Amino acid sequence: MTPIDVLISGAGPTGLALALWLTKQGVKVRIIDKTEGPGTTSRAVAVQARTLELYRQLDLTDDVLAQGRKVPAINLWVQGKKQTRVSFDNFAADLTPYGPFTYAQDQHERLLIERLEALDVRVERQTELQSFSDTGDRVTATLQRADGQQETCDAAYLAGCDGARSLVRQSIGSGFPGGTYDQVFYVADVTAEGPALDGELHVDLDEADFLAVFPLAGQGHARLIGTVRDDRAEHPENLKFEDVSQRAIENMKVEVRQVRWFSTYRVHHRVTEHFRMGRCFLLGDAAHVHSPAGGQGMNTGLGDAINLAWKLKAVLTEAASDALLDTYQTERRSFALKLVATTDRVFNFATAEGRVADFIRTRVAPLIMPTLFRFEAARDYVFSAVSQIVVAYRDSAISAGRAGSVRGGDRLPWAPVPDVDNFATFDTIGWQIHVYGIASPALCDWCRSHDVTLHVFAWQEAYAAAGLARDAVYLLRPDTYVALATTDQAPEQLEAYFAAHRISLVQ
The missing domain is CATH 3.50.50.60 (FAD/NAD(P)-binding domain)
Structure with missing residues (x-):
């Protein structure tokens, strides 16, 4: 052994x-x-x-x-017609290098x-x-x-x-603890044709059936996710693709040529x-x-x-x-x-039944979404939540300090400037320090003596716009989240952090 x-x-x-x-x-x-x-x-x-x-x-x-495949836009369909298209091109373009992807x-x-x-x-x-x-x-x-x-x-x-x-x-x-939703879902990977097979995300919001078409790599390849309703949902393990409702599929003019994989499942919500x-x-x-x-x-x-x-x-x-x-x-x-x-709230909105829910989903949402997403703040809010770039650990025992709008536990803001990408330092696993401005000789000496990589970025106003403070110290954990943010470059600040959390840099 x-x-x-x-x-x-x-x-x-x-x-x-x-x-x-x-x-x-x-x-x-x-x-x-x-x-x-x-x-x-x-x-x-x-x-x-x-x-x-x-x-x-x-x-x-x-x-x-x-x-994989980049997803350039989402399209909402109602009663067999594409009502709304929302492009992802301008979604959070200044927040992360990456957009929606499959x-x-x-x-x-x-x-x-x-x-x-x-x-x-x-x-x-x-x-x-x-x-x-x-x-x-x-x-x-x-x-x-x-x-x-x-x-x-x-x-x-x-x-x-x-x-x-x-x-x-x-x-x-x-x-x-948690529970199980009433709805039964099916998922199918297909080769298909039609206007919904254009490499974008398409969602049908009709009263009875929910259907989403996700683009996959390869010509005409897509993932279908839909609901199974009425008595068919009683024994989902026996269902085949031919048994699920075709109404939403036909409404979106999806012509399925081959089903490569099909499965049904109930959705749980538990932690x-x-x-x-x-x-x-x-x-x-x-x-x-x-x-x-x-x-x-x-x-x-x-x-x-x-x-x-x-x-x-x-x-x-x-x-x-x-x-x-x-x-x-x-x-x-x-x-x-x-x-x-x-996800509970989003799921319930997408699958809720009843006249009021149908009206909001099929009439109100397609009208409001294009208008709402004309505003940068709305686009950033939605994309940040879905993309997980707002995941933060501010209440963690190992998160400390604040500099600019960045606090310990935050994801470091992405702040690219011409020819410089501050996320380019994320190519290793280990502690590192970012300074946007000038690093003091004492800080440089401390980093050398403790084998901590120091990255110094010449100050530009783009850094301030991203929420970073000039000459501040951002100590990054090995998973790239901010451990300590401080405007004080004194090495004693770093020594105190590691001592308080009983972490050593000597491994």
């Missing part, structure tokens, strides 16, 4: 991302999955801007952009697997976690291999990335009570499930993985106390609760 640092149960995008971020930091992992191979269907397709920003750390972003989950998983294998880490397939015990200083797990034989695995930590029916969550006794218990952690669907509104699920799981990975590294190398791992729960559970509440 060879001890390892982290045992990861579940090789979906969340588990793969956690394994990749940990391995890049020199953490020894095992990642297991009970399936025979990676997924072969698209499943989650939305990749949000914040995910693309974070993917720069491991040079993943360009590959995702090359293989990238099929099967491709996404293959990319992460390829990167892991390049680092000599392979997913152990047909290997299932059967039980485990947390002894206080280690986790001892019993695994069943493909040949039916059992094996004991000794790990410092266990990460449950094993989905909504998580064995890890059930075993640690963490509740999963577990504990993201961490002892040496066990829950991530992704094991920790939170919610409606598909806004394409948040997979991206939230990826955010969990990146948040936890650097903290595990720090504690494993004794560069931080165990208390740092508690911030994983406080930061990510708080966000998950807010996300579920938000």
